[in-house]
Amino acid sequence: MSRFHPLTVTDVRRETRDAIVVTLAPGDDDRPAFDFIQGQYLTFRRDFDGQELRRCYSICSGLDDGTLRVGIKRVEGGAFSNWANDNVKPGDVMEAMPPQGRFYGETEPDSGAHYLAFAGGSGITPILSIIRTTLARDPDSRCTLVYANRAVSTIMFREELEDLKNSYLGRLSILHILETEAQEIDLFTGRIDAEKLDGLFSGWIDAEGIDRVYICGPEPMMITIRDALRARRMEESRIRLELFKSDQPGRLAQAMLARTGSDTAEIEASVTLDGRTQTFRMARGVPLLDAARAHDIDAPFSCKAGVCSTCRARITEGEAEMMNNNALEDHEVRDGYVLTCQCLPLTDKIAVTYDI
Ligand SMILES: Cc1cc2nc3c(=O)[nH]c(=O)nc-3n(C[C@H](O)[C@H](O)[C@H](O)COP(=O)(O)OP(=O)(O)OC[C@H]3O[C@@H](n4cnc5c(N)ncnc54)[C@H](O)[C@@H]3O)c2cc1C
Ligand code: FES
Numbered sequence: 001m002s003r004f005h006p007l008t009v010t011d012v013r014r015e016t017r018d019a020i021v022v023t024l025a026p027g028d029d030d031r032p033a034f035d036f037i038q039g040q041y042l043t044f045r046r047d048f049d050g051q052e053l054r055r056c057y058s059i060c061s062g063l064d065d066g067t068l069r070v071g072i073k074r075v076e077g078g079a080f081s082n083w084a085n086d087n088v089k090p091g092d093v094m095e096a097m098p099p100q101g102r103f104y105g106e107t108e109p110d111s112g113a114h115y116l117a118f119a120g121g122s123g124i125t126p127i128l129s130i131i132r133t134t135l136a137r138d139p140d141s142r143c144t145l146v147y148a149n150r151a152v153s154t155i156m157f158r159e160e161l162e163d164l165k166n167s168y169l170g171r172l173s174i175l176h177i178l179e180t181e182a183q184e185i186d187l188f189t190g191r192i193d194a195e196k197l198d199g200l201f202s203g204w205i206d207a208e209g210i211d212r213v214y215i216c217g218p219e220p221m222m223i224t225i226r227d228a229l230r231a232r233r234m235e236e237s238r239i240r241l242e243l244f245k246s247d248q249p250g251r252l253a254q255a256m257l258a259r260t261g262s263d264t265a266e267i268e269a270s271v272t273l274d275g276r277t278q279t280f281r282m283a284r285g286v287p288l289l290d291a292a293r294a295h296d297i298d299a300p301f302s303c304k305a306g307v308c309s310t311c312r313a314r315i316t317e318g319e320a321e322m323m324n325n326n327a328l329e330d331h332e333v334r335d336g337y338v339l340t341c342q343c344l345p346l347t348d349k350i351a352v353t354y355d356i
Contacts, residue, residue, distance in 0.1 A: 003298075004045055004095040005030045007068070012088055015156050019073040019122065020085055021060065024094065026068070036099035038063055038107075038133035039126040039214070039242070042070060043097040043302040043310050048079055054302045055080040056310070058125040058216075058242070059099060060157070062132025071156055073122035097300065100310055101126075103242035105212050107133060112140040113211040118192070118225050120148040120217020124156050126242055127214055135168045142170075144205060148177040148192050148217060175204065192221050197228040207232040216242040243307050243326045267345050270317070271297050272353035282345075288320065288352065289340040299340060299354060306342040313340050318350035 007030075011023035024042075026034045041058040057070040072084045088094070103126050115134055119127045124147060131143050149155045155176065165172045176188060177196070183189050187199045201207050213229060215222050222241055229239055270279045271292045282291035289311050292299045302310040306324035315336045322342040325333070340352065 004097055005033060006093045007034075007096050009088055009090050009092040009094060011090055015071060016073075016154055018085070018154065019071055019156050020088065021069055021071045021157075022084070022088055022094075024068045024070070024096070033098040034068055036063070036068070037104050038129040039104035039240075040099040040101040040129075041126065041308070042099060043300075043308070044080070045095050046080065046083070048083070053080055054310075056101075056244075056302050056308045058101075058103075058129065060125040060128045062129055062136055064136045065132065071122060071125045071128075073156065097302075097310070100308075101242070102309070103214070103216070103240055104130060105214075105240060107137045107141070109138050110140050111138055111211070113138065114142045114144070114209050115212050115214065116205060116210045117143065117145045117214040118148070118217065118221070119145065119215075120192070120221050121150075121154070122156065123216035123218075123242070123244065125216075127216055128157055128160070130214055131172065132164065135164065135171055142172070144173045144175070146175045146177060146192070146200065146205075148179070148221065150179045151181050152176075152178065175200070192224065194224055194228060197225065201228065201232060207234060210234070210238070212238050212240065214240045214242075216244070219243060219245070245303075245305070245307060267347070268349045269345065270349075270351040271299065271313075272316075272351075272355055273297060273299060275355060285344060287323075287341055288338075288343040288345060288350065292340070301341055304341045306339050309339060311340045312337055312356070313343075313352040313354045314338070314356050316351045316353055318345060318347035320345045320347075320350055 005026060007024040007026055009022055010025050013021045015021045036059050041056045043054055043056050045052055045054045057072055060071050061067045061069045072081055074085050075081045117127045134141050134143055161174055177192055178189055179191055215225050226239060265284055266281045267284055269282050269291060270277055278297055280295045289299055289301055300310050302308045307326045309327035315338055320338055320343045322339055324342050325339055327339055328337055
């Protein structure tokens with residue numbers, strides 16, 4: 001399941017000074033594996049001087065576009081994003097896992113639904129995929145995009161969004177919020193904070209008429225928007241969040257700490273992957289993913305920070321606690337799903353399956 005496949009780069013477009021859009025083509029045999037759902041991401045891997053790095057990039061194509069595209073924005077000092085911006089060219093081969101992620105909601109034809117999306121910087125990538133797909137597949141729907149950037153020159157997909165607005169007249173509204181550039185309307189200048197959201201919800205967006213909200217951008221912005229929606233009594237089930245990176249340090253595993261000292265140092269772990277179950281002993285306090293990989297199990301992972309959910313598995317026996325979870329919904333945790341990169345077993349025996 002965690003197998004990587006070669007994807008040929010068929011086009012590289014410089015989107016802004018600091019971002020590229022890469023079009024990729026799987027080989028004929030791999031094509032079905034790269035069917036995706038709007039809002040999903042690809043995990044790439046590359047060897048940097050003997051060290052393998054894995055990074056996620058969201059697919060920005062719509063389902064009906066017939067392309068597989070990702071947008072990669074430079075992160076200052078970042079290894080993969082700068083390498084990609086400086087080096088990737090048509091004809092290159094990049095290795096990626098099949099699409100993953102659950103940042104989407106069903107599109108319902110004839111729903112008449114109104115979707116609201118907030119994107120910050122490169123957070124536009126999965127949202128573009130969702131908007132393109134929704135407008136094409138649900139002809140009665142409307143989308144409002146609030147897109148935050150530093151300046152006009154850093155707006156990714158600016159022209160593509162304008163074209164979409166013209167193609168779907170009256171169905172896509174875009175509000176650009178620019179941090180450092182004055183605009184005709186004061187409300188649209190600055191950062192998205194609670195005050196700005198008050199202004200948007202009182203004059204520009206009717207929160208009560210919104211059926212679903214998608215949010216992807218810097219973590220503080222996402223939290224502020226989620227809180228503003230909660231304050232307006234938006235049901236949690238209507239809010240979808242995708243985090244690219246967490247600024248929060250890992251939470252301490254409280255139950256784990258409470259038990260320290262009274263338990264045996266080792267536990268028994270069973271891991272099922274691709275129909276095969278392997279059982280091994282592992283030290284308590286080590287993340288299950290690390291222990292599995294140390295036993296030559298090719299368990300999938302990418303961020304190793306509890307953000308992406310590439311390492312998701314389901315507990316079939318025993319109990320565990322996550323140090324950090326920015327990817328699984330509460331109901332998934334209740335159903336036994338766990339991010340294995342953050343998973344510290346609490347019981348003397350733990351069994352998980354990746355085959356879900
Ligand atoms: C689900 C998901 C989807 C994503 N989709 C996209 C997308 O569509 N587009 C996009 O552009 N990004 C996306 N990302 C983010 C992307 O995966 C990478 O995290 C991002 O490109 C940075 O990777 P990097 O290798 O360039 O940076 P890294 O090398 O990981 O560095 C990140 C930061 O850490 C600092 N740093 C690195 N090493 C050290 C060190 N030893 N000590 C101190 N500081 C250090 C760097 O200076 C930099 O500021 C997504 C992430 C997730 C989880
Ligand atoms: S590898 Fe990203 S959440 Fe575990």
